[in-house]
Amino acid sequence: MVEGKGIHKSFGDLEVLKGIDVTIESGEIVSILGASGAGKTTLLQILGSLDKPTQGEVYMDGKAIHKLSENQLAxxxxxxxxxxxxxxxxxxxxxxxxxxxxxxxxxxxxxxxADKKATELLGFLGLSHRLEHKPAELSGGEKQRVAVARALINDPLVIFADEPSGNLDSKNQEELMGLFVSLRDQFHQTFVIVTHDEHLALKSDRTIQMVDGVIVSNDL
Known part of the structure; x- marks a missing residue:
């Protein structure tokens, strides 16, 4: 459903991604795991259309998104x-x-x-009593659930999450990952999650390990 073929990404003389081949199936929760500087966020941004590869191809639901113009991509x-x-x-x-x-x-x-869908989503995420509250009035876990609802509002093919639990305490980290699993089970939602937390990554369906711009393991 999401496929990257021969992805290279360079910033000047620095090659961050060195020929990545990756496939994400529909309904999977896949974690991309690696230390800082491994290239995992760069890969996520390219797969998610926020950046383009220096070389290589990216497909989503069969569409060659690396060929789209900026307006088409938006x-x-x-x-x-x-x-x-x-x-x-x-x-x-x-x-x-x-x-x-x-x-x-x-x-x-x-x-x-839109109002109907947003109300349903925020209710499903346990935020029915917080609809009119601004971010400053919400806890860290509540803010992250609002962000998840926003990501879901247009029924996306896939949700890309970049260190989504990195600013949460351990309880909210567990709850967030449990939420992703519930969304996968109930709505067949696909998630690609960048993290450096091995404990959370193990709760995914599959973990892709990156080191220095290459994939070193792809656990099925």
Whole structure:
């Protein structure tokens, strides 16, 4: 469902990715594990269309996303890809409900349909009582769940999560990973998660280990 072929990425003379071949199947939770500097975030950004490879090909649901223009990529990303980041990236002036709604409004979803979907998602994530609260009024775990709801609002093919538990305590880390598993089980949602936490990575369906820009293991 997501496939990278011969992915190289260089920044000047520094080669960060050195020929990556990777496939993510629909409904999988896959963790990309590695130390700082291994290239895992760069790989996630390329697979998620936030960056383009210096060399190589990226396909999502059979579509060659490495060939799309910036405008085409923006539309594709909005409709088919969700992102969850370590520091949530919520807009501080907006409520939990409004933050969740933004991708739907950008994608042209009607207000009635978007409001219904956002209310259902936030309710499923245990945030029905926090809809009108702004990020400063939410705990770290609550903010991350709002970010997950925002990532899900347009029914994406895949959610890319970059160190999503890195700013959470151990209890909220466990709850977040449990949430990903529930979403996989109930909605067949696909997740690609970058992490340096081996304990959390072991809860995935599969772990891809990276060292110095190459994949050294791909546990099935």
């Amino acid at each position: 539309r594709f990303r909005n409709k088919h890809i969700g992102f969850v980041f370590q520091f949530h990236q919520l807009l501080p002036e907006f409520t939990a409900m409004e933050n969740c709604l933004l991708p739907a409004y950008i994608g042209g979803v009607s207000k009635r349909e």
